[in-house]
Amino acid sequence: MSALSAIKVEPCIPMPRSFWGTKSVSDGLPLDIYEFNRPYWEALTRGSLIFQSCMSCGHCWMPASRSCPACLSMTWSWRESCGKGKIISWVVYHKAYHPAFKNRLPYNVAIIELLEGPRMISNVLGDCTTLAANAAVNLTVELEGDIHVPRFSFEPCHRPSA
Numbered sequence: 001m002s003a004l005s006a007i008k009v010e011p012c013i014p015m016p017r018s019f020w021g022t023k024s025v026s027d028g029l030p031l032d033i034y035e036f037n038r039p040y041w042e043a044l045t046r047g048s049l050i051f052q053s054c055m056s057c058g059h060c061w062m063p064a065s066r067s068c069p070a071c072l073s074m075t076w077s078w079r080e081s082c083g084k085g086k087i088i089s090w091v092v093y094h095k096a097y098h099p100a101f102k103n104r105l106p107y108n109v110a111i112i113e114l115l116e117g118p119r120m121i122s123n124v125l126g127d128c129t130t131l132a133a134n135a136a137v138n139l140t141v142e143l144e145g146d147i148h149v150p151r152f153s154f155e156p157c158h159r160p161s162a
């Protein structure tokens with residue numbers, strides 16, 4: 001259990017104003033950062049993937065939200081994932097529906113189930129033809145534009161050095 005697991009949403013850690021608002025992932029794709037999801041994006045800058053855990057019912061979830069989607073409790077804490085997960089499902093795009101993706105074709109969008117339980121939408125790096133249900137994958141944090149983005153690969157975990 002890391003120190004991050006003890007972080008609660010209130011009171012918020014003061015952050016530079018520059019970390020608020022809409023940031024750009026790549027080629028103009030917007031990314032909105034709010035008070036309640038800010039710790040998630042902050043943790044990624046340190047190479048950590050965190051998710052919320054309800055202190056009332058124990059449910060764990062992603063993406064970040066203000067209340068527990070299972071019981072609506074506002075009492076929750078952040079927990080850190082070990083970075084290991086498995087592929088639940090995926091699609092492979094061969095056509096770019098946004099100009100930001102045209103240089104990535106073909107690319108996949110995958111549902112990853114973390115070892116701790118929460119599922120998240122991400123990408124699996126590498127050859128799309130190697131994707132398989134239940135295949136083990138590891139967190140790979142990539143810097144894209146000015147944002148650290150969680151992706152997964154078949155390689156050992158890769159986290160940015162601080």
Ligand SMILES: [Zn+2]
Nearest residue numbers: 054057068071
């Ligand atoms: Zn709950």
